[in-house]
Amino acid sequence: MFDPILTRKRVEAMNAGGFWPGKTAADYLDGCIAEMPDKTAVADFNSTTNEATRLSYRDFGKIVERIAVGLAELGVEKGDVVSCQLPNWWQFTALHLACVRIGAVTNPLMPIFRERELSFMLGLAESKVLVIPRAFRGFDYPAMVANIRVGLPQLKNVLVIGGDGETSFEKVLLDTPWEQRRDAGRLFAARRPDPDDVTQLMYTSGTTGEPKGVMHTSNTLLSNILICAERLGLGADDVMFMASPMAHQTGFMYGLVMPVVAGATAILQDVWEPKRASASISREGITFTMASTPFLSDLTETVAADGSDVSRLRIFLVAGAPIPRALVERARQILGTNIVSAWGMTENGLVTTTCLDDPDDKAINTDGRALPGMEVQVVDSENRPLPAGEEGMLKARACSTFVGYLKRPDWYNHDAEGWFDTGDLARIDGQGYIRLTGRSKDIIIRGGENIPVVEIEGLLFRHPDIQDVAIVGVPDERLGERACAFIVPKPGREVGLREVVAFLEEHRVARQYLPERAEIVGELPRTPSGKVQKFKLREIAVALPA
Numbered sequence: 001m002f003d004p005i006l007t008r009k010r011v012e013a014m015n016a017g018g019f020w021p022g023k024t025a026a027d028y029l030d031g032c033i034a035e036m037p038d039k040t041a042v043a044d045f046n047s048t049t050n051e052a053t054r055l056s057y058r059d060f061g062k063i064v065e066r067i068a069v070g071l072a073e074l075g076v077e078k079g080d081v082v083s084c085q086l087p088n089w090w091q092f093t094a095l096h097l098a099c100v101r102i103g104a105v106t107n108p109l110m111p112i113f114r115e116r117e118l119s120f121m122l123g124l125a126e127s128k129v130l131v132i133p134r135a136f137r138g139f140d141y142p143a144m145v146a147n148i149r150v151g152l153p154q155l156k157n158v159l160v161i162g163g164d165g166e167t168s169f170e171k172v173l174l175d176t177p178w179e180q181r182r183d184a185g186r187l188f189a190a191r192r193p194d195p196d197d198v199t200q201l202m203y204t205s206g207t208t209g210e211p212k213g214v215m216h217t218s219n220t221l222l223s224n225i226l227i228c229a230e231r232l233g234l235g236a237d238d239v240m241f242m243a244s245p246m247a248h249q250t251g252f253m254y255g256l257v258m259p260v261v262a263g264a265t266a267i268l269q270d271v272w273e274p275k276r277a278s279a280s281i282s283r284e285g286i287t288f289t290m291a292s293t294p295f296l297s298d299l300t301e302t303v304a305a306d307g308s309d310v311s312r313l314r315i316f317l318v319a320g321a322p323i324p325r326a327l328v329e330r331a332r333q334i335l336g337t338n339i340v341s342a343w344g345m346t347e348n349g350l351v352t353t354t355c356l357d358d359p360d361d362k363a364i365n366t367d368g369r370a371l372p373g374m375e376v377q378v379v380d381s382e383n384r385p386l387p388a389g390e391e392g393m394l395k396a397r398a399c400s401t402f403v404g405y406l407k408r409p410d411w412y413n414h415d416a417e418g419w420f421d422t423g424d425l426a427r428i429d430g431q432g433y434i435r436l437t438g439r440s441k442d443i444i445i446r447g448g449e450n451i452p453v454v455e456i457e458g459l460l461f462r463h464p465d466i467q468d469v470a471i472v473g474v475p476d477e478r479l480g481e482r483a484c485a486f487i488v489p490k491p492g493r494e495v496g497l498r499e500v501v502a503f504l505e506e507h508r509v510a511r512q513y514l515p516e517r518a519e520i521v522g523e524l525p526r527t528p529s530g531k532v533q534k535f536k537l538r539e540i541a542v543a544l545p546a
Helices: 008-016 025-035 057-073 090-101 115-125 141-151 169-174 184-191 218-232 249-262 274-284 293-306 325-335 360-365 453-460 497-506 534-543
Strands: 040-046 051-056 081-084 105-108 129-133 157-161 198-203 213-217 239-242 265-269 288-291 315-318 338-345 349-353 374-379 392-398 420-428 434-439 444-446 449-451 466-476 480-489 517-520
Touching: 025 057, 025 090, 025 218, 025 249, 040 057, 040 090, 040 249, 051 057, 057 090, 057 169, 057 184, 081 090, 081 115, 090 105, 090 249, 090 265, 115 141, 115 213, 129 141, 141 157, 157 169, 198 218, 198 249, 213 218, 218 249, 218 349, 239 249, 239 274, 249 265, 249 288, 265 274, 274 293, 288 293, 293 315, 293 325, 325 338, 325 360, 338 360, 349 374, 349 392, 374 420, 434 453, 444 466, 444 480, 453 466, 453 480, 453 497, 466 534, 480 497, 480 534, 497 517, 517 534
Parallel strands: 040 265, 081 105, 081 129, 105 198, 129 157, 239 265, 239 288, 288 315, 315 338, 480 517
Antiparallel strands: 040 051, 198 213, 338 349, 374 392, 392 420, 420 434, 444 449, 466 480
16 A cells, blocks of 8 residues: 655665664664663643553553554554544554554544544545544544444454443553563564654645645654754753644654654643643753744743743744744743744654754744755746745755655655655745745735735734734735735734734835735634644635625
8 A cells, every 4th residue: 555755766865874764763762661761751641531641661661562462463464554543642652652563554643633534534544443532622532433434444443542341442452461472572573664664644734625645754754853853952861842732743753753762751731721831841841842833822921920930941942834033032031941943844844943053033033944964945936946035935855755645646746856845935045044934825916016924924923912813815806816914812902904004014014015904813723733724714804795
């Protein structure tokens, strides 16, 4: 089923450059068990059961071994897909590492997916096993899966965390000493995946069209994690906090896999609650976290209000959208931490980041420069590289580039030289630092003039009455498009188009760039990773009365 697009030329180049480690995540786990068996590997809090769990590397390794042998006993073969629709619970991390042990492919699925999305994704992946919670945030997952099971003949086992009877994850995989019934060492040696085998199948958010199944190998995933850890100075002394869903690439790579690769401790949070997050950061001595802009904003305001001690938090890495300068400045002041801006995507992981010693001009106003093993370029519509400072289409070529979309090889949008069309618009300066300016499909062209959407949004974020804002284009017969600003006011504040226009005029914004409509909303629609779903806002804007 898996047919990775992996040329000999690329393999040789990556190995020659030293970018591909030639290891799996299970190899790094073995190192942690041998070198730091009593260190906390992972700790979580299950908001459904109100149970906290803390596991040392020694105990965690035993659990991973048992799950791995148990999956093999259930009939999971090398290359089979094991899907999991789980929150940020320790079982998620254990399940992935168990899959790596026996050469199975982990397929994370967002907890928000329902029958329609799940049927398509499980069917395309031909998943052999699905692991789900009995309940999460009040939703009955077993009932949902029962409704679609008849259409998924490949799905042999559904295991329920917190479940009862023969489908209980605990009864089937944890309570049975599988490792005593079968030679685990021999099994793992026989099933050990090649680092160039597909190890992860991660669906893109599917906000437009059919979700794409992004295929990654151990080498593509781990190469990115290693260079990120090196640039940010992350290692075994760090305590890493992850509240972004691990069923999304951000949480998976930098909250599930990175702690094991670094020999660090992972602290997981399954539901985003800023007060709980600030308490965890204080109590656990968190040193690193990564999330999207709303998480940073929420944490900043919470710490400002309750005065939590988050002094050990060295780095808050923000990706998903350009961070408004005003938020960076406030977060630095309140949290006292390094705010690292970054850009990446499911297909590549992080591609660019700012550096800890960057001057403010770069740290605040850019999305960083390429990591080692990564390249970026900005090109025009004819695929010609543009001079520094000009906006164009952003392309990337990376050691961590994925190896194709599942069963959709024709969608692998790379050119003959290996450049991947990211779909983003950006500028790149003379030092190689990029600034995202929008998505190519999100661009607003008003009367032939391109509106710098990200810059205008960044200015409006500084307005004292605005908490969140997004600008989209609305079709117009005369001008082609007009700009509509969707605004979330701060609690107790009021703001409208008149105030928006006046504020932008005070900042000397060209009249052609001013929004011509403002809609007040309670919140902006976002993907699970925090990205604003502008396609939904465009749908709303088009339906508004003239």
